[in-house]
Amino acid sequence: MSNMVLIERKAGYAIVTLNRPEALNALSDRLRADLNAAMRSLAEDGDVRVVILxxxxxxxxxxxxxxxxxxxxxxxxxxxxxxxxVRSVASFPGPVIVAVNGHAITGGFELALAGDVILASENASFADTHARVGAMPGWGLSQRLSRLIGVNRAKELSLTCRFVPAQEAERWGIVNRVVEPDRLLETAEEMAQAMLATAPGMIERLKAVIDDGYLLTLGEGLALEGERAQRFNEGARPA
Structure with a gap:
């Protein structure tokens, strides 16, 4: 793996950094392959349960x-x-906290939306410029964004290509929280540590039931939750 993707392993979590700053971390073939390999490697590492991207x-x-x-x-x-x-990030079994430190544009926006929690620095911004470039989205932006913020707002962003600053992105529900730039990684690490302080295996199970249920109707999702609760809770004891 090249130095285009940096991995810093810590106690229970890892920080994955896109490291092509001279090109604004644009997703070249090499960077995409390296990120895919990094996420697959971390998914197979039993000591890493949370990823910060x-x-x-x-x-x-x-x-x-x-x-x-x-x-x-x-x-x-x-x-x-x-x-x-995007698929490699979304398929990581544990939570992925995306720490957006600046522009997240088009494919970069799609990459951010693949995470489970999005934290943004005050100087972050988000934009879908597919229409300006003359390309159709292929990594889920047309589907994930509308489900996150509603169809009309998603259409506004995709059809105008305008940049959304961090504070507006927070109001619209694109990001969970906006923090000062020098506290972005610190806040992400604090969140990772809070997740790791829960009962063993629970963050993975809860992520899975939320994600799987979101693809279903409410009734089907409630049934899915009930089935998994019955199966897991039969032999479980409160921590």
Missing amino acids: TGSGRAFCAGLDLKEIAEKGFPKFGDADLADP
């Missing part, structure tokens, strides 16, 4: 590398994309 420099991630696309064309999407960074 952030970017180096003044951007979280500027999306796909447009210079590379001009030479090679767009990457494959869906099942054909074996280095899909």
Whole structure:
């Protein structure tokens, strides 16, 4: 793995940093492959239960590398994309805390939305510029964003390509919390430690039932919760 993705392992969690600041952490083929490999490695590491994902420099991630696309064309999407960074983040079994330190643009916005909690520094911003670039989203932005903030607001952002500052993103429900830039990682680490202080295995189970139930109707989701509660709680004792 190159130094485009940095991994810092700590007690129970890891900090993953996109490290291509000279290109605003744009997702080149190499960076995408390295991030995918990093997330797969951490998912297989039983000592890492929470991941903090952030970017180096003044951007979280500027999306796909447009210079590379001009030479090679767009990457494959869906099942054909074996280095899909969004899928690798979303499929991590434990919580992923995304610490957005600057711009999260288009593919970078999609990457942020793949996390479970989004923290943003005061100088962060979010934008969907697919319409301006002339490309269709392939990593879930057209579906995840509308479910998060509502169809009309999602259409406004995608059809105008305007940048949403951190404070507005918090009001709209895109981010969980806005913090001072020099406290972003500290806040993310405090949140990771709070998650790790819970009963063993519970953050993974609760993430799974919330995510799985969200894909169902309310009635189906309640039934799913009941089934898993019955199966797990039969032999469980309060911690």
